[in-house]
Amino acid sequence: MTELIVENVQKWLGGLQILKGASLSAERGSIMALLGASGSGKTTLLRCIAGLEQPEIGHIRIGDKVALDSEKRIQLPPEQRNIGLVFQSYALWPHRTVKENVGYGLKLRGVNAAETGKRIQHILDRLGLGHLADRYPSQLSGGQQQRVAICRALVYEPRVLLLDEPLSNLDAKLREEARYWIRKLILDLEICAILVTHDQTEALAAADHILLLENGRIVQDGSPHDIYTNPTSFYAADFLGANNIARGKVLTLNGNEVLLGGDGWQLNGAVRDPAGLAPGADAQAVIRVERVRVLPEPGAGRIEMQLDDSLYLGDRWEYRLRRGDFALKAHGAHSLPAGRVYADIPPEHVWVFPGQAA
Amino acid sequence: MNANSIPAGRAGPGDGIPTPPPKIRHRGDARLYRAITIALLAIAVMAPVGLIIYQSFLDGPFFSPRSTLGLSAYGYVLTDPMFWEALWTTTVFAFGMVAIAVPLGGLLAFLLTRTDIRLKRTLEILVLVPMFISSIVLAFGYTVSVGPSGFVSMWMRSVLGFVPWNLYSLPGIILIAGLSHVPHVYLYVSAAMRNLPSDLEEAARTVGASIWQVSRDVTLPMVLPALIFAAALNLLLGFETFGIPLVLGDPNGILVLTTYIYKLTTLFGVPTYQLMAVVAVVLILITLPLVFFQRRLLRNSRRYAALGGKGARATPLKLGARGQAIALSIIGFWLFVSVILPIGGITVRAFVSAWGQGINLWDHLTLANFDRMLSVPSLSRGIVNTLLLSVLGGAAAVFLYLLIGLAGHRNTGHSNTVLDYIVLLPRALPGLVVGLAFFWVFLFVPFLTPLRPTLIALFVAYMIVGLSYGLRLLQGTLIQVAPELEESARTTGATIGRTWRDVVIPIVRPGLAGAWALIMIIFLRDYATGVYLMGAGTEVIGSLMVTLLQTGAMDTIAALAFISIIMTAAGLTLALRLGAKIHD
Numbered sequence: 001m002t003e004l005i006v007e008n009v010q011k012w013l014g015g016l017q018i019l020k021g022a023s024l025s026a027e028r029g030s031i032m033a034l035l036g037a038s039g040s041g042k043t044t045l046l047r048c049i050a051g052l053e054q055p056e057i058g059h060i061r062i063g064d065k066v067a068l069d070s071e072k073r074i075q076l077p078p079e080q081r082n083i084g085l086v087f088q089s090y091a092l093w094p095h096r097t098v099k100e101n102v103g104y105g106l107k108l109r110g111v112n113a114a115e116t117g118k119r120i121q122h123i124l125d126r127l128g129l130g131h132l133a134d135r136y137p138s139q140l141s142g143g144q145q146q147r148v149a150i151c152r153a154l155v156y157e158p159r160v161l162l163l164d165e166p167l168s169n170l171d172a173k174l175r176e177e178a179r180y181w182i183r184k185l186i187l188d189l190e191i192c193a194i195l196v197t198h199d200q201t202e203a204l205a206a207a208d209h210i211l212l213l214e215n216g217r218i219v220q221d222g223s224p225h226d227i228y229t230n231p232t233s234f235y236a237a238d239f240l241g242a243n244n245i246a247r248g249k250v251l252t253l254n255g256n257e258v259l260l261g262g263d264g265w266q267l268n269g270a271v272r273d274p275a276g277l278a279p280g281a282d283a284q285a286v287i288r289v290e291r292v293r294v295l296p297e298p299g300a301g302r303i304e305m306q307l308d309d310s311l312y313l314g315d316r317w318e319y320r321l322r323r324g325d326f327a328l329k330a331h332g333a334h335s336l337p338a339g340r341v342y343a344d345i346p347p348e349h350v351w352v353f354p355g356q357a358a
Numbered sequence: 359m360n361a362n363s364i365p366a367g368r369a370g371p372g373d374g375i376p377t378p379p380p381k382i383r384h385r386g387d388a389r390l391y392r393a394i395t396i397a398l399l400a401i402a403v404m405a406p407v408g409l410i411i412y413q414s415f416l417d418g419p420f421f422s423p424r425s426t427l428g429l430s431a432y433g434y435v436l437t438d439p440m441f442w443e444a445l446w447t448t449t450v451f452a453f454g455m456v457a458i459a460v461p462l463g464g465l466l467a468f469l470l471t472r473t474d475i476r477l478k479r480t481l482e483i484l485v486l487v488p489m490f491i492s493s494i495v496l497a498f499g500y501t502v503s504v505g506p507s508g509f510v511s512m513w514m515r516s517v518l519g520f521v522p523w524n525l526y527s528l529p530g531i532i533l534i535a536g537l538s539h540v541p542h543v544y545l546y547v548s549a550a551m552r553n554l555p556s557d558l559e560e561a562a563r564t565v566g567a568s569i570w571q572v573s574r575d576v577t578l579p580m581v582l583p584a585l586i587f588a589a590a591l592n593l594l595l596g597f598e599t600f601g602i603p604l605v606l607g608d609p610n611g612i613l614v615l616t617t618y619i620y621k622l623t624t625l626f627g628v629p630t631y632q633l634m635a636v637v638a639v640v641l642i643l644i645t646l647p648l649v650f651f652q653r654r655l656l657r658n659s660r661r662y663a664a665l666g667g668k669g670a671r672a673t674p675l676k677l678g679a680r681g682q683a684i685a686l687s688i689i690g691f692w693l694f695v696s697v698i699l700p701i702g703g704i705t706v707r708a709f710v711s712a713w714g715q716g717i718n719l720w721d722h723l724t725l726a727n728f729d730r731m732l733s734v735p736s737l738s739r740g741i742v743n744t745l746l747l748s749v750l751g752g753a754a755a756v757f758l759y760l761l762i763g764l765a766g767h768r769n770t771g772h773s774n775t776v777l778d779y780i781v782l783l784p785r786a787l788p789g790l791v792v793g794l795a796f797f798w799v800f801l802f803v804p805f806l807t808p809l810r811p812t813l814i815a816l817f818v819a820y821m822i823v824g825l826s827y828g829l830r831l832l833q834g835t836l837i838q839v840a841p842e843l844e845e846s847a848r849t850t851g852a853t854i855g856r857t858w859r860d861v862v863i864p865i866v867r868p869g870l871a872g873a874w875a876l877i878m879i880i881f882l883r884d885y886a887t888g889v890y891l892m893g894a895g896t897e898v899i900g901s902l903m904v905t906l907l908q909t910g911a912m913d914t915i916a917a918l919a920f921i922s923i924i925m926t927a928a929g930l931t932l933a934l935r936l937g938a939k940i941h942d
């Protein structure tokens with residue numbers, strides 16, 4: 001069931017347009033991630049959905065309610081949208097206990113005291129906070145505060161749960177756990193959730209669907225696997241994963257196959273975005289680090305390269321390779337001596353895009 | 359040519375629609391509340407000013423049907439040599455005050471913030487004391503201690519055979535005013551100095567500069583914006599000053615603009631409202647530009663502060679034994695002159711029945727001055743009214759300031775700009791003029807006339823006098839509430855009004871208590887606002903003292919001044935207990 005429809009939302013800040021027509025629709029029982037670099041407009045889009053920012057153009061429908069309609073000049077304030085928002089800083093009210101923080105939404109909705117108490121206890125127990133009901137936020141750890149914030153946003157059963165970088169204030173170990181249980185909780189409760197993040201791992205692991213934003217535009221949307229393995233733009237390819245970038249010129253172009261070359265090197269690749277690609281034109285290739293294999297002996301399709309150094313990373317080694325102005329990173333299980341090595345780079349994993357204008 | 363020059367992946371100027379479409383009005387932003395509150399405030403501030411301007415263009419009092427429009431009042435005032443003399447004296451007075459208060463205040467701020475001077479905690483509070491005491495009380499205190507027949511002057515005469523100073527002269531008045539305005543400078547300069555990263559000074563010391571070279575070559579240039587701001591502020595206070603020239607200048611006929619207005623009241627036996635209005639207009643024409651100048655300075659100095667190190671470590675400069683002795687004696691001498699002399703004088707004077715050459719004060723100790731407080735109805739009413747106005751009126755004023763503060767809180771509309779400017783206006787108005795203007799408003803507006811002989815009239819005037827300070831206190835508190843705390847209430851389902859009630863106000867409550875205590879002191883010490891507004895039944899201590907000065911009832915004034923000091927001390931203690939930020 002579709003709970004949220006956003007169509008062509010545009011927002012200006014002074015003379016600067018920071019959202020240039022974003023559209024999305026989100027289903028119940030699924031998590032959609034808004035992923036992008038800082039300044040890409042993802043938090044602004046979330047705040048537009050919440051009603052905390054006022055876009056000039058667009059339509060937003062939450063559940064069966066029109067929250068924004070620029071033609072009919074409708075713009076509902078946040079309190080009428082029936083949403084739950086979890087803030088990056090958690091934004092727990094310092095003068096209220098955990099119980100009072102969580103219960104506020106129920107109080108505003110006129111739920112009677114007995115029912116309120118029951119529902120608060122239920123959700124707190126569910127998130128393992130039952131024993132902390134009478135504490136003040138300042139007496140809780142960061143992870144506990146985060147769970148209280150989620151309880152507060154969920155307890156009144158909003159149509160849409162919005163999460164603004166909910167994990168960024170947690171330390172690395174807690175974060176891995178949190179993205180697992182938050183996902184499980186949302187799926188169990190069958191909520192429609194929108195998650196804003198700049199952390200690709202978080203988006204890939206927690207979401208069912210990812211929207212990638214760049215400069216106020218949605219540049220790609222799809223499942224995490226789709227976005228990671230089938231990027232349609234250089235920005236999308238480069239934003240996700242750990243990558244090598246090769247910049248050069250198109251030497252030959254044959255349908256989808258392309259030969260890219262630079263100062264002292266040539267590389268076979270696959271065209272991902274044909275616009276502006278022609279022999280002699282600038283081009284750039286994205287190669288995921290994990291797709292490169294480094295071997296001591298030559299073989300079919302392998303490129304001879306100079307190994308400058310091997311860096312020990314604990315669970316693996318990182319190799320720093322070079323040939324002319326083409327620098328390459330790769331991983332392997334063993335330390336290799338500096339000198340001549342051979343890199344195996346499968347052409348279907350050399351994603352070629354038009355070059356950036358100088 | 360241009361399409362290619364735009365880097366790919368970046369929005370160019372031609373990208374999308376060049377100008378944003380109009381905003382969609384968002385219901386639930388309390389627009390109506392904000393507009394009404396700010397409009398009411400605008401009326402409360404503009405009405406008295408408007409009436410003054412209107413009155414200045416009449417040739418008689420505004421209530422007289424025979425008054426006609428004209429420039430005759432301007433003609434009279436601008437050809438009156440006494441007016442020009444008063445204007446000149448005011449100018450000399452204001453600049454002289456700045457010349458004394460700024461260097462001393464700067465020095466005090468340096469010693470108390472950047473060095474390891476002893477007794478720092480105590481001194482930081484003591485230094486502010488003169489600011490909290492009404493200047494009429496201070497001035498009276500100087501009269502009874504170092505005036506021509508003051509206690510200290512008597513003692514001097516008995517030792518030296520003559521008194522080496524003349525308090526009732528322009529230099530004497532300027533000196534007293536300058537010393538009592540040192541706290542105003544100290545407050546701003548010390549705030550700037552606290553924000554200075556001390557490594558700048560340490561760097562200077564490591565290359566071999568002495569402590570005085572450091573303060574001159576490093577600290578001084580860094581706090582120059584704050585010093586200039588403090589100078590502008592004191593210049594404004596100088597032009598608005600009333601109590602000190604009234605008490606100390608009057609006996610020798612030294613007039614400033616405010617006392618000139620006051621003298622006009624009694625000059626002709628009939629009300630000369632039009633002349634008073636003209637002088638008030640002249641005064642506003644001088645002070646308003648000063649207020650705007652200050653506002654610009656403050657913006658610039660904020661820019662400066664933003665450049666300074668954040669969370670700067672403050673390692674105090676070591677003064678050494680000799681330095682400590684010198685520094686403590688400078689501060690001690692200033693405290694003696696500015697605090698102990700006037701307050702001590704009043705304290706002694708309040709408990710004796712007679713003094714003079716060769717009289718042993720111990721033989722004349724008495725409580726008779728205070729008995730009079732109980733037996734004379736106007737005096738006991740004055741004390742009760744002062745308490746009512748400052749304690750209850752202070753609370754009511756803080757509540758109103760809160761309502762105004764909320765109207766401006768996260769207000770992105772045009773009404774906020776209006777609010778910004780309205781708040782500036784009362785700063786350009788001396789309390790005497792505000793009181794006079796409201797007296798006229800309560801005479802002029804028919805449905806307000808019944809309120810004139812009540813404390814409500816005084817409260818409204820006090821509220822406007824305290825507006826800029828009170829609103830600054832509250833805005834400072836409101837801004838500390840993180841925006842997400844309010845936004846999370848909104849997304850949870852609270853309207854903006856509920857958000858203010860359930861989240862914002864509970865969080866700022868401690869700040870409100872502190873603000874209440876400080877506003878209470880402001881109302882307690884006020885003496886100028888009530889001069890015209892008070893009548894039988896609405897007497898207040900400060901204005902009673904002004905009136906009693908005319909009759910020379912020194913015993914009564916001394917007792918009232920003593921009570922005023924005790925009340926102020928109580929208010930200050932309360933403010934410190936409530937954690938009020940008196941250093942802001």
